[in-house]
Amino acid sequence: MKLLVVLLGLLCTSVHGAPNLSEKVHSPHPAYVKDIEILPSDDTRITQGERAFRDQFPYQVSIEWGNNQSPTHLCGGSLITESVVLTSASCIRNYGTYIIAAGILNRGENSSSAQRRNVDSIVVHENWPGEGPAPFDIALIKVASPFILTSSVRVVGLPAQGVVPSGSAVLSGWGRTFYNSVLPTVLQHAYLQILPNNECARSLINQLGYSDPLDDTQICTSARVSDQTKRVSVCRGDSGSPLVQGYVQVGIVSWGLTPCGTTFAPSVYTRVSTYSDWIDDKLEQLRSAVPSGIDNE
Numbered sequence: 001m002k003l004l005v006v007l008l009g010l011l012c013t014s015v016h017g018a019p020n021l022s023e024k025v026h027s028p029h030p031a032y033v034k035d036i037e038i039l040p041s042d043d044t045r046i047t048q049g050e051r052a053f054r055d056q057f058p059y060q061v062s063i064e065w066g067n068n069q070s071p072t073h074l075c076g077g078s079l080i081t082e083s084v085v086l087t088s089a090s091c092i093r094n095y096g097t098y099i100i101a102a103g104i105l106n107r108g109e110n111s112s113s114a115q116r117r118n119v120d121s122i123v124v125h126e127n128w129p130g131e132g133p134a135p136f137d138i139a140l141i142k143v144a145s146p147f148i149l150t151s152s153v154r155v156v157g158l159p160a161q162g163v164v165p166s167g168s169a170v171l172s173g174w175g176r177t178f179y180n181s182v183l184p185t186v187l188q189h190a191y192l193q194i195l196p197n198n199e200c201a202r203s204l205i206n207q208l209g210y211s212d213p214l215d216d217t218q219i220c221t222s223a224r225v226s227d228q229t230k231r232v233s234v235c236r237g238d239s240g241s242p243l244v245q246g247y248v249q250v251g252i253v254s255w256g257l258t259p260c261g262t263t264f265a266p267s268v269y270t271r272v273s274t275y276s277d278w279i280d281d282k283l284e285q286l287r288s289a290v291p292s293g294i295d296n297e
Contacts, residue, residue: 061085065097079102159272164219170192183236192267
């Protein structure tokens with residue numbers, strides 16, 4: 001079966017300077033272009049996940065987007081302040097209309113707990129190359145008016161700069177539950193094991209023949225679930241969604257392989273702790289900024 005490298009959302013990220021590639025592992029085997037394709041970055045989801053219950057992930061938001069039509073779910077994101085959403089740069093387009101939906105369990109719902117906000121401004125990491133898969137897949141979205149914090153709408157914590165996560169974590173999102181399925185109505189989640197990057201690189205080499213663009217600004221989760229044969233991975237619609245440990249966000253869904261859920265290939269995330277200082281700096285700027293649309297500075 002042909003494997004495709006995909007961006008899980010619209011994978012575009014930029015950052016100051018080049019990433020540290022000290023942990024990058026290159027394949028000893030050649031890759032064949034005819035067998036590997038780069039796909040649009042909106043191809044991500046949680047395969048083999050389970051339905052969430054209401055208010056289980058109150059920091060989760062749906063980033064809705066439309067161009068000359070009503071906005072619908074495009075990517076996931078997380079609320080990190082009452083006014084700012086953390087997501088992947090690959091989810092950002094420079095045209096169309098964005099709406100941020102919080103406090104929802106069912107995609108597109110208009111319940112009493114649901115809150116929707118227009119977008120004031122967007123900050124994409126300055127070193128994001130504009131397409132991926134690539135490092136620096138991170139962006140901030142400031143809404144036009146703050147969300148009201150409730151039992152259904154809460155902010156998630158952020159890690160200290162440079163902390164390298166390990167162990168298990170929970171992923172949530174509205175991505176596809178199988179590679180040829182439609183987007184689920186109900187929010188999905190899965191508990192996953194974080195892989196050391198050297199193990200992740202070896203797995204990618206086994207699947208693709210190379211590990212690019214994996215580096216130490218990213219983290220991976222295993223597709224394997226203990227005592228089960230099912231394969232759990234991100235898929236279309238999951239890009240930008242949060243990977244969380246103990247109510248601290250450690251990852252942002254970035255890229256993976258498709259067809260989703262058909263191999264034991266790992267899923268790859270932006271490591272939030274790589275950018276904690278960058279986030280703090282941009283949050284300070286956003287507090288005093290006038291509306292300016294999309295900013296790549």
